[in-house]
Amino acid sequence: KATSTDRSAQLKQMLLSPKLEFIMEAHSALSAKIVEETGFKAIWASGLSMSASLGLRDSNEASWTQVLDILEFMSDATTIPILVDADTGFGNFNNARRLVRKLEQLGIAGACIEDKLFPKTNSLLDNREQPLADIDEFALKIRAMKDTQQDPNFCVIARVEAFISGWGLDEAIRRAEAYLSAGADAILMHSKQKDPKEIEQFMKAWNNQGPVVIVPTNYYQTPTDTFQKWGISTVIWANHNLRSSIKAMQATSKRIYNEQTLVNIEPNIVSVKEVFRLQNDQELVNAEKKYLPTKSKK
Amino acid sequence: KATSTDRSAQLKQMLLSPKLEFIMEAHSALSAKIVEETGFKAIWASGLSMSASLGLRDSNEASWTQVLDILEFMSDATTIPILVDADTGFGNFNNARRLVRKLEQLGIAGACIEDKLFPKTNSLLDNREQPLADIDEFALKIRAMKDTQQDPNFCVIARVEAFISGWGLDEAIRRAEAYLSAGADAILMHSKQKDPKEIEQFMKAWNNQGPVVIVPTNYYQTPTDTFQKWGISTVIWANHNLRSSIKAMQATSKRIYNEQTLVNIEPNIVSVKEVFRLQNDQELVNAEKKYLPTKSKK
Amino acid sequence: KATSTDRSAQLKQMLLSPKLEFIMEAHSALSAKIVEETGFKAIWASGLSMSASLGLRDSNEASWTQVLDILEFMSDATTIPILVDADTGFGNFNNARRLVRKLEQLGIAGACIEDKLFPKTNSLLDNREQPLADIDEFALKIRAMKDTQQDPNFCVIARVEAFISGWGLDEAIRRAEAYLSAGADAILMHSKQKDPKEIEQFMKAWNNQGPVVIVPTNYYQTPTDTFQKWGISTVIWANHNLRSSIKAMQATSKRIYNEQTLVNIEPNIVSVKEVFRLQNDQELVNAEKKYLPTKSKK
Amino acid sequence: KATSTDRSAQLKQMLLSPKLEFIMEAHSALSAKIVEETGFKAIWASGLSMSASLGLRDSNEASWTQVLDILEFMSDATTIPILVDADTGFGNFNNARRLVRKLEQLGIAGACIEDKLFPKTNSLLDNREQPLADIDEFALKIRAMKDTQQDPNFCVIARVEAFISGWGLDEAIRRAEAYLSAGADAILMHSKQKDPKEIEQFMKAWNNQGPVVIVPTNYYQTPTDTFQKWGISTVIWANHNLRSSIKAMQATSKRIYNEQTLVNIEPNIVSVKEVFRLQNDQELVNAEKKYLPTKSKK
Numbered sequence A, B, C, D: 001k002a003t004s005t006d007r008s009a010q011l012k013q014m015l016l017s018p019k020l021e022f023i024m025e026a027h028s029a030l031s032a033k034i035v036e037e038t039g040f041k042a043i044w045a046s047g048l049s050m051s052a053s054l055g056l057r058d059s060n061e062a063s064w065t066q067v068l069d070i071l072e073f074m075s076d077a078t079t080i081p082i083l084v085d086a087d088t089g090f091g092n093f094n095n096a097r098r099l100v101r102k103l104e105q106l107g108i109a110g111a112c113i114e115d116k117l118f119p120k121t122n123s124l125l126d127n128r129e130q131p132l133a134d135i136d137e138f139a140l141k142i143r144a145m146k147d148t149q150q151d152p153n154f155c156v157i158a159r160v161e162a163f164i165s166g167w168g169l170d171e172a173i174r175r176a177e178a179y180l181s182a183g184a185d186a187i188l189m190h191s192k193q194k195d196p197k198e199i200e201q202f203m204k205a206w207n208n209q210g211p212v213v214i215v216p217t218n219y220y221q222t223p224t225d226t227f228q229k230w231g232i233s234t235v236i237w238a239n240h241n242l243r244s245s246i247k248a249m250q251a252t253s254k255r256i257y258n259e260q261t262l263v264n265i266e267p268n269i270v271s272v273k274e275v276f277r278l279q280n281d282q283e284l285v286n287a288e289k290k291y292l293p294t295k296s297k298k
Ligand SMILES: [Mg+2]
Pocket: A046, A047, A048, A085, A087
């Protein structure tokens, strides 16, 4: 099984590689395993998706240890790197340090924190205030996290919310530079525009000072090779497994409710055997042969 | 918000009503909310589904308090009754008593326990031993649970695994009668045959001594009105939201992986706004107006 | 067993009664049970003590749900009211609202929140900054908590840190009045002076506008009837079970380490039987007679 | 900070060393830290003590993950090896395997499991049945645990309850040999007699086949050098910090309740500063200087 160090080294390599890389969202051990089985090289543990699956809002309604509980199951069920959406770090530098220690213990490869205030507000919501953190305070938080990690490859990604908060390019650049100086392994530059102009402007001004990660949830119509051309390091597909599962469950529930039979549903869902396979039941079958006494012994 | 008592009274009413009732599976707060929004009157918190979503096997790999953690979120996100798949009760009568107290605290309407040994094995697995519990021990466990509940409507359903273990009709009847005598609010008679003959035999011999619940995962082709005709009280659609979500996430992950774009995915998944709606973000918008100081005050 | 409502009504009565009342610290189910058995009418779940027992600092290093985990055991092991030291409410008004819902679910009688910033710093530490919350923001947080509670007797106590932060009497009064207006059931006025002058000044200026709670950890030499005379409602003995247990365990560990025998320790510690009694083992003995099958049946 | 591997190597060395070694009980991070500061080389995480501190019985009322929650805090607060009282392994071989993986993740050095049935009953209780596990089933459980550990030094200790259950010497030897053959790193031979005759008999018959650990809670009057002479490897002082803390808290609570003042208590308890020291507050003071922005920057 991949160790924490293996995973973090793989994530770091993805950030540094000249090739455009892709990270796919998961919000549970099961969805994380599906991401790995599909062939993706890394998993995005989305704050929006995890909170939604808990029936909560993306406003730090779940405690940071409740998030850890999900991450532990995700990590145990997979071997590829997991990058955690760690919101603002769940408090000040001291809370962020504690988070790093716990993430390393769970075999998580990296954490992304955003320069807003606790409790945070989802960046894609309309008409909500998005006050930014003090730039020095946030840079020192990054430094505290980097000083705390024991695995040299654990990745800390600094997410800049300057565009989200309406501050524009200069502030975005100023913050990205400060966070990179503080030790961030990459910058996640977020934008909620329907087109990627903010990202394009940033990439030109940034001049390749360090790896840049993007989340094209709203500007999804831009072809991927445009991002490659601009020098983006990594794209996060941030919430699509969640949104796909909601669509499916709403449709399945509705059809069973209306038809009062499974006959028309059964062909459109995976088999119970496939569930057992995803649970790796065969390993237990083998182990039972090895570790349960035969009846004659009893 | 519906209290625990409201919910359990509703579940009890479903068990006792002459009409055939339906309970739909969920494994998370989000899927539970979808079940409620669809119109179902109750939710089945499936052990198979919850364990699978945690990346674990349906063999009591999750601790009983890890199951409670999921149930708490499910209960908080919904108002209709939740019936919990409580496996064997997670130990002896004393563990089962503690479980009842905690379920009542979380607003769960009822628990179904099955007459096997801890740790249990999923009933639909092929070629696995399914040793049954001692009938007296299990009946006393039911009684302990009933004696413990403080809400008179909390439902304890006794699941009989005699057919699953290959013991046949007489044992099934003998156990169902013992558990009903011990205080069970209903009997869940399980069968993994592709046709419903075991259930049909049981219903004839049972002669309507008490409410019967079934789980037609394998004999799903039987029309629902056949169940009604036999006098079944309630049908559980036991794992179909999970299996539907797996199908969707596998397809979505694969397509995004292959196409490296969201363009063809976006029309087939719910919008981010729909996620926000399911999270009830609007309530927080209103609350922020009420409870956050206006800027001028600051 | 006392319901949540009973407990909160008792706590409210203590706050409102003309008699000086006393609340004793606990930090675990066991210490809480000892407080109850001693005869105290209520329990203070101290943030300092709970964090120290977890090996953490009193700086919100434990998540709010880790605190809830302790409170759940404390509540289950006792029947008298528990007043929780809820620090700053663990975030903004929305986090505080969620807290209230969970505390009510656990049967906790009330919460005390202090007007500082998250993450908080213990008030008795020397030379540490203790920035205060915005007064309007904090008052609205109190209001959000009061609007959220479903049990009319659940108590929200507003702790004023104006003296701790060096702001003086006027600010203390201004804040106490604002929080009382916002719905607080009582004011906890904190002081870390070795003498009770700040408290005396406050009580004179306060003029009995509402119940006042104090924590005389540092000014412990003042006789209790002085507090009664000033019109104090309730005194919290805030951390003395913890400090007493540390003294005892340090001495016991040291003596066993040095002497390599229990002979001289045994007379100075409670018996194993007393541990069993505190665990209420007898109830289980009785239940086993009732709910375990006799051997002949097996 | 000591890694898991360091700790387990130290524990293994203690088991194998010719010198009689001592392990001291703790039940919380705080008591664990006190054990370490006192000079002990290892910590016994007692099931009795941990359950009592949670207000629960030593009958697997706490879930195994609730025990892990305590162990995580204990491990984080200390650097010496922790040996966990893991009862029966919390289920079958598969549950015990999962336990090993989680204990290693938390930096726990070893686990002791006893050959009884889940849920277990405390061995020192009078007049309670103590049915033993099937010897083959238990030996295979030991083997499964040893096969699972990734750290070669992680210790699995097999506790034999043959004397506790009244089976006598032959059964004790037979079981000890079977468990050692299955891979156990040491045998814990338990006895609840007031004198150590059972232990003496066992040691003579055992003939030094492998390291033996004892728990002289009831036969505490035997001098330690007698144990050394018999060839015992390690003595566990199994519950004395708990029992000492209960005595202290009962006395402190009673005195404060009766006297309504702290004046006579204060000299007999540690200072608040000592609590801060145990919490390692100074490290946070230093970190705040490093990682909080100075005011002028703000
Ligand atoms: Mg997010």
